[in-house]
Structures are given as C-alpha cells and as structure tokens.
Amino acid sequence: MRYAETGFNLEVDLTRGSCERVATQPDLAEHYLGGQGSAAKLLWDRVPAGTDPFSPDNLLIFSTGLLHGTPLPACNRTVVNTFSPQTNLMSHSLFGGFFGPELKYAGYDKIIIRGKAPDLVYLYINNDKVEIRDATHLRGKGSTETGDLLKTELKDQRVQVAAIGLAGENRVFMATIEHNHASASRGVGVIMGDKRLKAIAVRGTRAVNVARPAELFEMSQRIHQKMAGSSGCGDWMAVDEDDSFHHNHFAWGNARTRRPGYWNKELQDRWTKLKYDNMDRQTGCYNCPKKCRNVIKMPGGPRFGYKCFGKDTYHMAAFLELDFSYEILGVAQEYGVDSYSTPQVIAFALELLEAGILTDKDFPGMPADARGRFFYLLEKIVRREGIGDILADSVSHAARRIGNGAEAFDHNTTKKFEQLPIKLGKLNPAYFLMIATGEKMSITQIEGSFPQDPLPTEEQRQEFVNKWEAVPNEKFKQYFLNWKKRSDISDEATCDIVDWNEAMHYIDDSLGFCGFVSSFRGQFGGDVPYHMNNIPEAIALATGMEMDKPKLWKNFQRIRTLVRAVNVRRGLRRKDERPPEDHWAVRDEKYEQELLSKYYAFKGWNSDGIPTRQTLEELGLAYVADDLEKSGILEPAVEGSR
Amino acid sequence: MNPEMNTKTVQEILVDVDKCTGCRACEMACSAFHSNPKFSSINPAKARIRVVSNELTDEYVPVFAGNHTKSGCDGRHVYTIDGRTYSECSFCRASCPTRDYFIEPDSHLPLKCDMCESTPPLKQPWCVEVCGEGALVYSKREVKREEPSAAALGQIESGLQALMKQHGMEAVIARLKQIGREK
Numbered sequence: 001m002r003y004a005e006t007g008f009n010l011e012v013d014l015t016r017g018s019c020e021r022v023a024t025q026p027d028l029a030e031h032y033l034g035g036q037g038s039a040a041k042l043l044w045d046r047v048p049a050g051t052d053p054f055s056p057d058n059l060l061i062f063s064t065g066l067l068h069g070t071p072l073p074a075c076n077r078t079v080v081n082t083f084s085p086q087t088n089l090m091s092h093s094l095f096g097g098f099f100g101p102e103l104k105y106a107g108y109d110k111i112i113i114r115g116k117a118p119d120l121v122y123l124y125i126n127n128d129k130v131e132i133r134d135a136t137h138l139r140g141k142g143s144t145e146t147g148d149l150l151k152t153e154l155k156d157q158r159v160q161v162a163a164i165g166l167a168g169e170n171r172v173f174m175a176t177i178e179h180n181h182a183s184a185s186r187g188v189g190v191i192m193g194d195k196r197l198k199a200i201a202v203r204g205t206r207a208v209n210v211a212r213p214a215e216l217f218e219m220s221q222r223i224h225q226k227m228a229g230s231s232g233c234g235d236w237m238a239v240d241e242d243d244s245f246h247h248n249h250f251a252w253g254n255a256r257t258r259r260p261g262y263w264n265k266e267l268q269d270r271w272t273k274l275k276y277d278n279m280d281r282q283t284g285c286y287n288c289p290k291k292c293r294n295v296i297k298m299p300g301g302p303r304f305g306y307k308c309f310g311k312d313t314y315h316m317a318a319f320l321e322l323d324f325s326y327e328i329l330g331v332a333q334e335y336g337v338d339s340y341s342t343p344q345v346i347a348f349a350l351e352l353l354e355a356g357i358l359t360d361k362d363f364p365g366m367p368a369d370a371r372g373r374f375f376y377l378l379e380k381i382v383r384r385e386g387i388g389d390i391l392a393d394s395v396s397h398a399a400r401r402i403g404n405g406a407e408a409f410d411h412n413t414t415k416k417f418e419q420l421p422i423k424l425g426k427l428n429p430a431y432f433l434m435i436a437t438g439e440k441m442s443i444t445q446i447e448g449s450f451p452q453d454p455l456p457t458e459e460q461r462q463e464f465v466n467k468w469e470a471v472p473n474e475k476f477k478q479y480f481l482n483w484k485k486r487s488d489i490s491d492e493a494t495c496d497i498v499d500w501n502e503a504m505h506y507i508d509d510s511l512g513f514c515g516f517v518s519s520f521r522g523q524f525g526g527d528v529p530y531h532m533n534n535i536p537e538a539i540a541l542a543t544g545m546e547m548d549k550p551k552l553w554k555n556f557q558r559i560r561t562l563v564r565a566v567n568v569r570r571g572l573r574r575k576d577e578r579p580p581e582d583h584w585a586v587r588d589e590k591y592e593q594e595l596l597s598k599y600y601a602f603k604g605w606n607s608d609g610i611p612t613r614q615t616l617e618e619l620g621l622a623y624v625a626d627d628l629e630k631s632g633i634l635e636p637a638v639e640g641s642r
Numbered sequence: 643m644n645p646e647m648n649t650k651t652v653q654e655i656l657v658d659v660d661k662c663t664g665c666r667a668c669e670m671a672c673s674a675f676h677s678n679p680k681f682s683s684i685n686p687a688k689a690r691i692r693v694v695s696n697e698l699t700d701e702y703v704p705v706f707a708g709n710h711t712k713s714g715c716d717g718r719h720v721y722t723i724d725g726r727t728y729s730e731c732s733f734c735r736a737s738c739p740t741r742d743y744f745i746e747p748d749s750h751l752p753l754k755c756d757m758c759e760s761t762p763p764l765k766q767p768w769c770v771e772v773c774g775e776g777a778l779v780y781s782k783r784e785v786k787r788e789e790p791s792a793a794a795l796g797q798i799e800s801g802l803q804a805l806m807k808q809h810g811m812e813a814v815i816a817r818l819k820q821i822g823r824e825k
C-alpha cells in the first residue's frame with residue numbers, strides 16, 4: 001500500500017476526450033516528493049523545449065501535495081503548473097481551500113491535462129467515475145457562480161470546484177483559476193481557458209492511508225494546538241487594521257508613487273468600520289485552525305474573500321480608498337483575474353494615456369473618474385475588446401505591442417512578470433538575489449524564512465535566536481546575531497539566507513503546506529509551526545519513507561535545480577535575472593553582478609545560471625545534463641576532466 | 643411513595659454556526675478516530691459530522707450524524723435566519739436515500755455520531771478537540787432524574803413479561819438496546 005499518496009494520476013486528453021487513471025512510479029516521491037516537485041519532472045519529461053504554451057502539447061497539471069489528506073494541519077495548497085504565454089517559462093501557482101485534499105480522497109495525486117477541447121467543457125471527477133462534460137451553458141459565468149451552478153447540477157454540495165471566469169475563457173494572461181474564495185494566479189487561468197476547460201468538479205470518498213498512524217496523529221495535534229494559539233502563523237493582516245505598512249511604503253499607481261505619510265488614525269477608523277460593517281466572517285482552509293480570509297459582501301455586489309495585500313492593490317493602483325477595492329474585488333473574482341498584476345496593467349494603460357502614447361481614441365466612452373476608468377478597463381480586458389485585447393497580454397507584452405515609447409513604462413516586471421509595487425532606496429542584497437533568480441515570479445513566493453529586518457539591540461537579537469526553532473543550521477543564528485544594518489551583511493550569509501528562503505517554498509509547494517504556517521511566515525517573528533527540523537519527521541510518519549534533514553534538503557536542491565533546468569531549456573539565462581531597474585534608487589551594477597556570480601557558484605550553476613553537469617549528477621539528474629549537452633546548452637564535458 | 647432520585651450524565655455538543663470557519667478539521671479528526679486501526683486513514687466522507695458549507699451564501703453548519711431513515715423527505719423548506727438562507731437539508735442529521743451523506747462509502751451502512759465512545763472515555767469528543775474556533779463546545783452535566791415508583795416498576799415488569807412471551811427475550815432485549823442507542 002502507498003501511504004500519504006494515492007499512487008495514481010488522472011491523465012486527461014481533451015483533444016481525444018479520454019480520461020485514464022494511471023499508476024505512478026513508486027520511487028518518484030522519494031526523489032521529487034509531490035506537488036510542484038513531481039510536476040516539474042512531468043514537464044521536463046513530457047513537454048519538449050520548443051512547445052508553445054498555447055499548443056495542445058502544453059500540459060496543465062493540478063497537483064496535490066505529498067501530505068495532502070493526512071491529518072497534518074494547514075496542508076491544503078493545490079499546486080498548478082504549466083507553461084505561461086506571458087513568461088514562456090514554467091508557471092507556478094498555488095491555491096488554498098479544499099480542492100487538493102478532495103482530489104486525493106477521490107484517489108488521485110494529480111490531474112494531468114493535455115490537448116484542447118473543441119468547445120467549453122468541464123471535468124467531473126467522482127472517485128473512479130470521470131467524465132468530460134459539456135460546459136457551454138456555463139460560458140461567461142462567474143468563477144464562484146460556476147462552482148455553485150455545478151454543485152446544483154451535480155446534486156452534490158460536497159463537490160469542490162476550481163473554475164475560470166470570463167478572463168480565462170478569453171485567454172487573458174492575468175486570468176486566475178478560482179476555487180471558493182481562493183485563487184490561483186501567475187499564468188494558469190489563461191491555459192485552462194486555452195484548453196477550453198471551464199471547470200473541474202471533484203468529489204472523493206476514499207481514504208488516505210498513513211504509515212505510522214498514532215505518532216502522526218499525535219504530531220498533527222501538537223502542531224494544530226500550537227497553530228491555534230500562536231500569533232506566529234496565519235495571516236495577521238486579516239485582523240490587523242493598521243495597514244500603514246503597505247500604504248506608506250509600497251508604491252501607488254503604476255508602481256510609481258510613494259506616499260510615506262498617507263496612513264492616519266481617522267482613515268484607519270473609517271476603513272475598520274467599513275470592513276466590519278460589510279464582513280460576514282473570517283474563513284479558513286481545509287483542516288487549519290487559522291482563519292486568514294476576510295469574507296466581504298457589499299450591498300448589491302458578489303460575496304468575495306481576500307487575504308493579505310490583496311485588499312490594497314486595486315485602490316492603490318487607482319489612488320482611491322478601500323471602498324473601491326471592496327467594490328471591484330468581487331467583480332474581479334467572478335471574472336477571474338489576478339488582483340496583483342491586473343491593477344498594474346490598468347494603471348499602466350492610464351499612464352500611457354496621460355503620456356500621450358495612447359489617446360482618447362483608444363478608450364472610447366471611458367468615464368473621467370478613476371473609479372469608472374478602472375471598471376471600464378477591467379471590462380475591456382476580460383472581454384479582450386479594443387485596447388483591452390492588447391492589455392490582456394500583460395504589461396510587458398502590451399508595451400511591446402503598443403510601441404512608440406510604451407516600453408519605458410514597463411518598468412516593474414522581471415522575466416516579463418509584474419512584480420510587487422515596491423520601490424526602495426538602498427539595495428538589499430538578499431532581495432536582489434531573490435527577485436533576480438526566483439522562478440516563482442513573485443517575491444512572496446521566494447522570501448519568507450529569514451527576518452526581513454535586523455533587530456536593534458543585542459539583547460533582542462539574542463532573545464530572538466534563543467527561541468528560534470526553525471533554523472536549519474546554527475549558522476543562521478550567527479548571521480542574525482551579527483546583523484545590524486539591513487544591507488550590511490556578508491555575501492556568504494546572503495547566499496545562505498536566499499537559499500534557505502527558497503528551500504522552504506520548494507518544500508511547502510511539494511508537500512502542500514500553506515506558506516502562512518511555514519515558508520512565508522518565518523520572516524515575521526520566526527515562530528512557524530513547520531520547519532526544516534520537524535518536516536522530515538512529518539514526511540516519515542505519513543509516508544513511511546526514510547527522511548531526515550539532509551535528505552529533505554537534497555530533495556529541495558533536486559527540485560529547485562530541475563525547475564531551473566526546465567526554464568533554462570526554454571531560454572532562461574543570466575541576462576533575464578534582473579530586478580526592475582527602479583526597484584532600488586541606489587544601484588551598484590558591478591557589485592550586483594559579482595553577487596549574482598557568487599550565488600550561481602553557490603548553487604552549482606555556471607556563470608550563465610545553468611546547472612553544471614557535476615551539480616546535476618550529484619542530485620541524480622544526469623539525464624538532465626545529457627539533454628542539456630545534447631541540445632548544446634551545456635558544453636559537453638571533456639573526457640577525463642571530471 | 644416518594645420517587646427515588648438519582649442522576650444521569652447528559653452529553654451535549656453545542657454548535658455556534660456563527661463561529662464556524664468551515665475548516666472541516668472536525669470531519670478529519672472524526673474519520674481518523676473511527677478508522678481501524680485508529681488514526682490510520684483519513685476520509686471525511688466517513689466522518690459522523692459534516693460541515694454544510696456554501697461560500698456564496700455564507701452558510702457554515704456543522705451537523706452530526708443522527709438516525710437513519712429509510713425514506714427521504716419531500717419537503718424542501720427554506721429557512722431564513724439573520725438574513726441568511728438555509729435549506730432544510732442543511733440542518734438534517736439523518737442519513738437518507740436522497741443523499742450519500744452519513745453513509746459509509748464502502749459498506750453503505752449508515753453512520754451515526756457516538757460522541758466518540760471509547761474506553762477509557764475521551765476528555766472530550768475529537769471534533770470538539772480540534773475545533774479551534776469554539777464553534778463546537780462539549781458539555782457534560784449530571785442531571786437529576788426521577789426513578790419510577792415501585793408500582794410503575796411492577797407495571798413495566800409485567801408488560802415486558804408479556805412482550806417476551808410473544809416475541810422471545812432476545813428480540814425484546816435487542817430492540818431495547820437499539821432504542822437505548824438511538825436515544
């Protein structure tokens with residue numbers, strides 16, 4: 001018997017209309033865990049380097065995490081991977097809620113989708129019964145609306161639905177896949193739409209078995225209790241009404257304008273009242289004692305949920321207030337668009353209008369006020385009408401299509417992907433490396449374990465490290481103790497810190513843990529319930545595999561390196577690894593490039609950011625090295641030189 | 643004659659639907675505890691608690707598995723409470739032929755909450771244990787109950803004798819046990 005995983009994938013070919021339950025290789029989890037790890041392996045094995053993201057040969061993979069469905073709490077992030085038309089690289093997306101665990105209870109570790117349906121369809125999975133069904137009656141329906149309609153149609157309120165809205169149907173690059181009030185962004189909704197797949201509805205009534213039941217349950221309960229009573233995990237922003245951090249420090253508009261003294265008491269009181277006047281409740285995800293999502297229902301509008309910075313992006317891009325975000329978020333959720341990149345795309349268009357690169361003729365009938373303009377452009381984008389058709393291709397592509405100097409307004413992307421609107425003064429070396437080399441595209445998916453800022457006094461630092469259980473290695477305590485000024489830290493420490501930050505995300509995204517109880521959250525307070533020192537035990541108890549810290553770390557390195565190889569094979573090189581030029585006001589090109597070289601060497605990559613044969617072989621990825629040599633990306637090793 | 647007074651234990655789980663976050667940790671824990679061997683498998687479909695949730699209508703109702711009923715009901719009443727609408731099914735504890743809820747998916751036998759029967763007894767039921775939000779609260783109290791009088795006991799005695807004569811002792815005891823469990 002397989003433990004924790006089901007040992008089966010669901011292979012769906014939408015062109016042929018076939019669905020097949022296929023057993024997976026038993027030793028795969030040992031090397032690639034599950035989730036993003038084993039998905040990267042599939043993308044490497046099955047999607048040839050030159051495949052256009054819009055080709056039927058592109059795969060869209062929904063993965064459960066290796067530990068989904070076990071009693072371990074807050075293990076519910078479903079992982080979606082494909083190739084993105086925006087970056088032409090691997091798309092990596094996550095969503096919370098209930099979908100992944102349900103899929104596992106239905107008996108599958110993954111859904112692997114290839115091909116394209118002739119017209120809109122949905123996939124209905126009820127344990128062994130899998131059907132591709134007509135979805136033309138759902139055309140144009142909102143994403144959560146679709147979930148509701150399918151539950152009624154299937155006469156089962158317990159099905160879990162992931163669906164695209166109009167944006168996905170129209171292949172908008174910023175399209176998301178929505179599930180209840182959770183959302184998968186960063187370039188996956190567009191491919192689901194391209195495959196003409198409106199939704200997936202899953203119901204599972206099978207058991208997930210675990211290897212060492214009593215011990216795992218005891219561990220799970222210990223962690224559950226720690227979480228419930230701890231302020232060190234979950235999203236504190238769900239209840240912290242003081243949001244001066246984002247409003248005073250992040251940039252407004254098209255990631256341009258900082259408003260340092262914006263926040264004040266009167267505003268906070270007003271917004272707090274608005275929130276509680278319209279909030280139904282806070283909800284959580286499967287088997288998690290936290291409740292990070294605020295569920296809002298404005299009069300006349302659709303009910304929606306938000307987390308974290310998600311409530312600020314629209315009104316900050318529009319120079320408006322929270323009531324505007326509350327008004328547009330529900331609409332955007334039903335259309336299914338990413339609330340991080342979409343507001344930037346709209347603000348970018350309005351900047352072009354102001355600069356005269358676009359003119360009034362491009363915006364026929366557009367209202368004069370910011371509120372009206374945002375709604376107008378949102379409609380144009382999700383329908384791909386007029387200028388919206390160009391904007392729907394994201395800032396970077398739209399800038400090139402518009403031309404005429406528009407390229408200069410594409411100032412906040414890396415690898416063609418919209419970055420968080422952060423504009424700061426002095427270069428922060430760790431952040432430079434994370435933004436430059438990250439392949440999860442958003443800094444929130446890379447940062448997270450080592451604190452963002454040093455503590456002012458030695459006593460505070462000492463106290464912090466004394467309680468710091470999460471460190472994978474004692475050296476991080478030393479780094480922290482000796483760290484006094486943000487940008488003043490050794491290159492060696494910087495490389496280690498970035499590596500650790502990355503490691504936790506790659507591990508979470510392969511096991512299914514939520515970043516708010518692990519990879520993203522340690523940077524704020526250090527007290528996360530899951531970390532390098534207890535995750536190996538959790539894996540061992542759940543799966544029966546032998547697992548310890550060094551082995552898990554090596555798994556991280558293997559998965560990380562494989563993802564790099566997947567992207568390198570599609571053309572990713574050193575020249576692409578540049579944070580937005582204005583991310584910091586004060587830059588030092590020479591130092592940055594030296595640091596980048598050091599980091600590549602630290603990772604075992606060559607000076608162009610390509611993993612070397614030696615690195616690949618050490619990680620059991622010789623097959624990758626062979627392929628990279630065959631295609632001329634790596635220089636073939638000279639006999640006897642290794 | 644004075645009725646004799648003694649006490650019995652009443653166990654209750656108090657449900658506050660407003661506090662429920664919809665996390666379904668309760669389902670997870672219930673199914674784990676009732677798996678064999680204990681905690682060896684997780685399957686919320688086998689839980690004896692079901693969280694009825696609907697994100698669109700903001701409906702989150704934990705329901706405990708009650709008695710099995712052979713026929714489904716045709717009533718589909720809708721309740722509005724505090725501006726939120728709930729279908730009658732949202733609160734119904736029965737396992738019934740209309741839905742596959744509270745039916746063991748492998749054996750197709752009805753499931754029923756046993757308040758986590760266990761020797762030694764649990765401190766509190768598992769679903770309550772994992773409900774971090776206090777949507778489920780366990781209460782155990784001793785209530786005084788009146789013992790029937792000697793005359794009443796005599797009546798019961800002769801009634802039972804008659805029944806046993808007619809149906810046999812085993813059938814009567816089995817039925818009594820079942821009634822006891824259902825109560």
Ligand code: SF4
Nearest residue numbers: 284285288290292514
């Ligand atoms: S910590 Fe918050 S976001 Fe994460 S699983 Fe729990 S409720 Fe969901």
Ligand code: SF4
Nearest residue numbers: 662663665666668773
């Ligand atoms: S554990 Fe509590 S909060 Fe979570 S679904 Fe069950 S009753 Fe609701």
Ligand code: SF4
Nearest residue numbers: 672755757758767769
């Ligand atoms: S009391 Fe026990 S048996 Fe009943 S629903 Fe809760 S966990 Fe299950």
